[in-house]
Amino acid sequence: MRFAPNPNGPPTLGSTRGIVVNSEYVKKYGGKFIIRFDDTDPVTKRPMLEAYDWYLEDCKWLDAEPDEVVMASDRLPIYYEYAETLIKGGHAYVCTCTQAEFKQLKDAKQACPHRDTAPEEHLREWGRMLAGEYEERTVVLRIKTDIKHKDPALRDWGAFRVVKTPHPRPEVGNKYVVWPLLDFEGAIEDHLLGMTHIIRGKDLMDSERRQKYVYDYLGWTYPRTSHWGRVKMHDFGKFSTSGLREAIESGEYSGWDDPRLPTLRALRRRGIRPDALRKFFIDMGVGETDVSLSLDNLYAENRKLIDADANRYFFVWEPVKLEISGAESTVVKPSMHPTVDRGVREIAVEQSVMVCSQDIRGAKPGDLFRLKDLYNIRITGEGTAEFAGHDIETIKKGGGRIIHWSPVDGIPVKVLTPDGEVEGIGEAGIAAEVDKVVQFERYGYVRIDGADGGVVGYFTHK
RNA sequence: GCUCCGGUAGUGUAGUCCGGCCAAUCAUUCUGGCCUUUCGAGCCAGUGACUCGGGUUCAAAUCCCGGCCGGAGCACCA
Numbered sequence: 001m002r003f004a005p006n007p008n009g010p011p012t013l014g015s016t017r018g019i020v021v022n023s024e025y026v027k028k029y030g031g032k033f034i035i036r037f038d039d040t041d042p043v044t045k046r047p048m049l050e051a052y053d054w055y056l057e058d059c060k061w062l063d064a065e066p067d068e069v070v071m072a073s074d075r076l077p078i079y080y081e082y083a084e085t086l087i088k089g090g091h092a093y094v095c096t097c098t099q100a101e102f103k104q105l106k107d108a109k110q111a112c113p114h115r116d117t118a119p120e121e122h123l124r125e126w127g128r129m130l131a132g133e134y135e136e137r138t139v140v141l142r143i144k145t146d147i148k149h150k151d152p153a154l155r156d157w158g159a160f161r162v163v164k165t166p167h168p169r170p171e172v173g174n175k176y177v178v179w180p181l182l183d184f185e186g187a188i189e190d191h192l193l194g195m196t197h198i199i200r201g202k203d204l205m206d207s208e209r210r211q212k213y214v215y216d217y218l219g220w221t222y223p224r225t226s227h228w229g230r231v232k233m234h235d236f237g238k239f240s241t242s243g244l245r246e247a248i249e250s251g252e253y254s255g256w257d258d259p260r261l262p263t264l265r266a267l268r269r270r271g272i273r274p275d276a277l278r279k280f281f282i283d284m285g286v287g288e289t290d291v292s293l294s295l296d297n298l299y300a301e302n303r304k305l306i307d308a309d310a311n312r313y314f315f316v317w318e319p320v321k322l323e324i325s326g327a328e329s330t331v332v333k334p335s336m337h338p339t340v341d342r343g344v345r346e347i348a349v350e351q352s353v354m355v356c357s358q359d360i361r362g363a364k365p366g367d368l369f370r371l372k373d374l375y376n377i378r379i380t381g382e383g384t385a386e387f388a389g390h391d392i393e394t395i396k397k398g399g400g401r402i403i404h405w406s407p408v409d410g411i412p413v414k415v416l417t418p419d420g421e422v423e424g425i426g427e428a429g430i431a432a433e434v435d436k437v438v439q440f441e442r443y444g445y446v447r448i449d450g451a452d453g454g455v456v457g458y459f460t461h462k
Numbered sequence: 463g464c465u466c467c468g469g470u471a472g473u474g475u476a477g478u479c480c481g482g483c484c485a486a487u488c489a490u491u492c493u494g495g496c497c498u499u500u501c502g503a504g505c506c507a508g509u510g511a512c513u514c515g516g517g518u519u520c521a522a523a524u525c526c527c528g529g530c531c532g533g534a535g536c537a538c539c540a
Contacts, residue, residue, distance in 0.1 A: 006540050044539045099538065106536085107464085140538050151465040153536040161538035182540050202467065206535045209466090229468070230533060283489070284474060290533050294473055297490050307503060339503070372499055392499055402499055441500045462502085 001026050002034040002195055003059075003066075004186065006041065007051035009241035011058045013262045014231060020281040021199055021228075023064035034193055035059060035066040038186065039073045040179050042167045045242075047073075049168055058264045062274045070193065072185050073172045079180045080130065082188050082218070083141060083160060087122045091217040092159060094125035095142045096134075106155045109148045115156070129162060132177045136162045143184070145213045153206045159184035187211035195223045202227035202288055229290035235418070236262045259416045259458050271437040271447030271460040276302035299461035306437045306445060306460070311336045313345070313433075314372075315413055315440035316406040317424035319354040324377055326387035327351060334373035345429045349374060353405040354425050360403075368400035372441070376400070404441045415446055417459035430455050 001022040005015055026033040035055065039047040052071075059066060086092040095102065095114045105112050114122075129139055141160040149155050158181055166174040180188075186207065190198060208225055215222045239262065247253050257265040267277070280298040284291070312334070329351070333344040353371060360369070360379065367379045368388060376388040376395055388394075395402065406425045413426040430438065431451040437460055439445050446457035 004540090008540080038540065041539060044537095102538095103536090137538055149465090151536075152463095153465065153534095155536080157536095158538055163538085179538090181538075186540095201534090203534055204540090205466065209535095227467085234473090280474095285476090287475080288468055288533095289474095290468075291474065294491080297474065300490055303503085310502095312500080312502085334499085337503095338498075338500085370499065374499090395499080404500065439500085439502065441502075443500090444502085 001031060001197055001199070002036050002190070002193065003064075004036040004038045004189075004200075005055060006038050006045050007047045007055055008045045009048060009245060009263075010051055010054045010256045011264045012239075012241075013233060013236075013264070013267070015055075015058075016062065016264060016277055017228070017231065017281045017284070018200070019059055019062055019064045020278050021286060023059075023062070024278070024282055025197065025199070026067075031196065032067040032194075033064065034068045034070060034195075036070040036189060036193065037072060038182060039071060039167075039169075040182070040185050042163055042165045042179070046165075047168050054265070058268075061264075061268065062277060068193075070189070071169075072180075072189065073167055073169055075189075076176050076178075076180070078192070079160075079185060079188055080178075083180075083184075084123070084126065086143065086214070086217055087126055087141075088119055089217060090119050090144070091213075092141055092143050093117070093122045094129065094139060096139050099137070106147070107152060109155070111147045112156075115142075115144065115147070129160070129178050132162075132164075134162050136164055138162070141178075143210070143213055145210065151206075151209075154209055157181075157183060157210050183207050183210050184214070187214045190223055191215070191218075191220045198223045198225045199286055200225070200227060202229055226286055227288055228286045229288050232290070232292040233262060233295070234292055235295045260418050269447065269449065270458040271306065271445065272298070272302050273305045276305055295461075302461065303445070307439075308337070308340050310437050310439040310445055311342065311345075311433060312338070312439050312441055313427045313430050314347075314404045314406045314410075315415075315424055315426040315430070315443055315446075316354045316356050316404070316410075317415075317422050317443070318357040319406065319425045320357045320360070321352055321383060321408060322355050322360070322377075322405075323352045323384045324387060325351070325380070325384070327375065327377075330374075332374050345427065347407050347427060349407060352408050354408055354410065355403060355405045359401070368395065368398055370395040370400055370402040371405045372402050374405065412454040413457065414454060415440075415457045415459050416449075422459075426455065430457075 003018045003022045023033045093114055095112055097112045102112055139162060140158045142156045143159050145154055145156055147155050160178050160180050162177055163179045164177050205227055212222055248255060253261060256263050257269045259266055259270055276298060279301050331346055331348045333346050335344050336342040363379045365379050365381055370376050375390050377385040378388040379385050410425040411428050411431060413424055415422045433448045434451050437445055437447045444462040445460035447460055448457050450456045
């Protein structure tokens, strides 16, 4: 099995499906998992040097460490060799039609003038291509299929073109001016790497039919294939790698791990666990149906994994101060977790606390509230309340609400969410949870990213 | 325009190849209940689907034909 990305950006939720599903088959049935970088386009989908490592990192994180890593840009001489074989056999030809000319002929099921000249001539022209004697977009090597094929997508397709922009990898640089297109590179590699099965997007369905011509000419057997449909994520808008890159460069996003992005780096930073992602994609299966999915399932899986480990804390957003009269100073000790015994936290309270403004908005004097783990209060005015006893039962019977709160000397906390930033105040203990996922009660799970100069958290999910 | 795929509850999925055991699986969402000093977790219950029309058959989600809807390919992108 293989996963064959173009490293022109970091792995996203979409790539994850390829990584997880392919690697899962290997785990289940044996065989090798190979990651092959299809980095044969130095211009339109120019690879990013950092992204090679990002893919490897993320694969490892996803428990999908490849048995082998191949970079297509290292292997151009191999592709040239097979191209030559095909030319000699009369199965490929050098075509100097313009794109528009060829399209017109192809749509009319007509061969172009170059198609039927002698292989020796094409071999000579191929040599000139490799020598750099042709400019970009003036020449292409085509694979002969059936120019009258009823499906226009299968008629004589391009296998190599001229690109004079240097490749971003320094070890490749400007070594080559003739680059293979995906259908050719992939066809050769899948055979050479001993691929028995291919699972990929259904946008590549016609690739199989095109590549089969090459396999037939070379006497090879095509791997077994299956395809999955288009994936739309309604939690994220439409995005493309190049579009994201622009938005990041313009400062719209903070980087490739901005919590608003569907990249794996962002999800990791938000505290999504790799096993949740694996389960999510394995459960999704490999149907050819187009899916429009919501991340609820992923979040639900993740919640099951993190809940037992997530310590509870109070975090108050849109904080407002509430003065409480008649209460004694005290230190409360709420537990870290409601069902798992992991000790307690200590919070000192004098005559005031911070609460969420939305909780007391509209409250009238006389309304009863329970400050969770502390005591009952009765509202007496705008921003003021009075102590109303310790007995939880009165709240349960009287129907007052239980709300959370924060000490007035708490620490500032900023949470980065897919919908923007939320600022507030929280317990001091949060600062000790860096790199862990905690649950802010009545808010959601948050991964604490840093605590220097105020706590910054990445919102995981509710 | 030509060609190729697909269509099971709000969402994803099992079942479709080899018709009956499918008044249709699982997960999630939503609703309600229990429990609980979280609007969290756990437990319980409920709502909710075979795209439509025809055909074959004793019997169709499953096979055939047509319509409708959705997606993809027809690049010197991957």
